[in-house]
Amino acid sequence: MTTTKPLRLVVAINPTASFGRGRPVGPAVVSALETAGHEVIPLVRSSHADLLAAASDSLAIGAQEHADALIVVGGDGMVSLGTALVAGTGVPLGIVPSGTGNDMARALGIPHDDPAAAIRMLVERIAAPARAVDALRVTQVDGRTTWVAGTVSAGFDAFVNERANALRRPRGRLRYDVALVLELVRLRQVDYEIEIDGVGQTVAGTLVSVGNARSVGGGIALLPDAIVDDGELDVLVVDRLSRRTFLRLFPRVAKGTHGDDPRVRLSRARRVRVSAPGVIAYGDGERLGPLPLEIEVVPGALAVFA
Incomplete structure (x- = not known):
């Protein structure tokens, strides 16, 4: 690859991506970028909070020259970290997926299950202007704001995440499968108050998802028509379902063919x-x-190498 100017790149690496199986990917990213002539600042920390702080320090304008871009190596958690740091700043984000879900990489067309191909794509794309995509600005009840790249979940899939995070075993993707089964047995039903572009509704439901990316959970296509740069949020609301009905509907949800089911509501919105x-x-x-939570789309807020 040739560029007119070597870049100063912060590379934040999740050492536990894919529960250890992704560990060789970080050094490979650093090596490829250095071979391409760039100055690379690799960051590895033992916790998400420490890595966030270190990356924030490295990106800040101070004694050191300002970094030209942030590269994250890992799964969607690392995309979350990167988005929190650079959305709305103009600093580009590069993604090399090596986690278990990699749903934002899927949405951006980055090879999600082939780290070597993702590294080659990054080295190639970093020589060109970054692509502007939308991001979600999330405001919490206490007024704090958070940036999200792909999807906000508030229902069954969020319950699965919460349950999986509480489990110590098994490890890897199987932990999420166990959590899914446990939550399916419980299948909580929720009374939602939802306001879509100022129009309120009360919904007895199972799942609400708002986002910019097509899938969650490693390819489950909750928002099958979502586009990362159309300036709109895709909204999914699934009505209250029995366990049997949910089991019948879930395979269609996984494939993204659930849009015509009368218990499913798909719409688009800005807020x-x-x-x-x-x-x-x-x-x-x-x-x-x-x-x-209030979720607002901010068109073009995130620059990505994709």
């Missing part, structure tokens, strides 16, 4: 407010906190 007692929301697979 969505969701409230429900006792529900914890997740964004890009990371815990956001309890509802209510």
Whole structure:
């Protein structure tokens, strides 16, 4: 690859991506970028919070020259970290997926199950202007704001995430499968208050998802028509379902063919407010906190190498 100017790149690496199987990917990214002539600042920390702080320090304008871009290596949690740092700043984000879900990589057309191909794509795309895509600005009840790249979940899939995070075993993707089964046995039903572009409704439901990316959970196509740069949020509301009905509908949801089911409501919006007692929301697979939340699309807020 040739560029007119070497870039100064912060590379934030999740050492536990894919529960250890992704560990060789970080060094490979650093090596490829250095071989391409760039200055690379690799960051590895033992916790998400420490890595966030280190990346924030490295991106800040201070004694060191300002970084030209942030590269994240890992799953959707690392995309969440990167988005929180660079959305709305103009600093580009590069993604090399090596996690278990990689749903934002799927939405952006980045190879999600072939790290070597993703590295080659990054080295190639970093020589060109970054692509502007939309991001979700999430406002919590205390007024704090958070950036989300892909999807905010507030229902069954969020319950699965919450349950999986509480499990110590098994490890890897199987932990989420166990959590899914346990939550299916319980199948909580939720009374939602939802406001879509100022129009309120009360819904007895199973699932609410608002986003910019087509899938969650490693390819489950909750929002089959979502486009990352159309300036709109896609909204999914699934009515209250029995366990048997949910099991019949779930295979269609996984494939993204559920749009014509009368118990499913798909719409588009610029701003969505969701409230429900006792529900914890997740964004890009990371815990956001309890509802209510307001979600607003900010067109072109995130620059990505994709």
